[in-house]
Amino acid sequence: MSDKEAIISIEKSIRYISVHVKSHGREILKEYEISPLQFVALQWVDDKVGITIGELSNRLYLAHSTTTDIVDKLENGAFVKRQKYEKDKRIVLVLMQDKGREVIKEVINKRISYISDITSHLTEEEKSMLPDVLESILDESERRSDG
Template sequence: MSDQKQTVKIDQVAKIEKSLRMISDIVKQKGREILNEFPITPPQFVALQWLHEYGDMTIGELSSKMYLACSTTTDLIDRMEKNELVERVKDTNDRRVVRIHLLDKGAVIIREVIHQRQAYLQGVLENFSQEDVDFLEKNLRFLNEEMKRDAKTWKSF
């Protein structure tokens, strides 16, 4: 294998980008259908996902991850706190810092919605051979790692 980078054809890139966008839209739509069974909004679900994935965060950290203004995130957290999905807790190392903590009720919702989304995907993947599923999983994981690595490179500029 050569050390030169492979040049990907622009028409292939366009088709891959379109497919990823369309898949993302379908997953998002399916997720919204599932969310109708729960007492939360899509933005609240996104916040719960971040907290479930990365643990306690400040309003500023969560705002940054969600690409929202701090005031918008504060309003979102206020409503989630009233519904007992999250709570504000003082940081153990610096009591001036307040972190948003995922409560059991919020964690149960996240697990259930993700379980239903995975069940949907499993149903779709039943039309694939095991070899194709393995190939897809391996290449999506590789694409994700490359994109994360590339994102870190861009942040350093």
């Protein structure tokens, strides 16, 4: 296999694995009546202690008004809350609530279970190498995204 063919295969594998992992985790969302896009927003809120709707809309690549609608629904469902920033009362932060953390935890646990199942056929050596290889690829991806 040529280098180009290998890269094409890697891209396809990562894309398909990502879809399958997401799909298994999303089964939980039905229980909470939360959409996949709302869940992505919830993850961004969880990743940062206090995020503005503007920052969130940039991360989601959505219009500010669309992001506001998503936050409204998440707030109505008690997944997040809005709070004025103490240092500048003009700024409103979106903060995670316990119910939001619970959903994320359940989805991640479901994903972890799925990944455990689909990697169970790997040898111990392959299992021990995989996290380092993936972490290296992730680090390089993030390094290039930051620039």
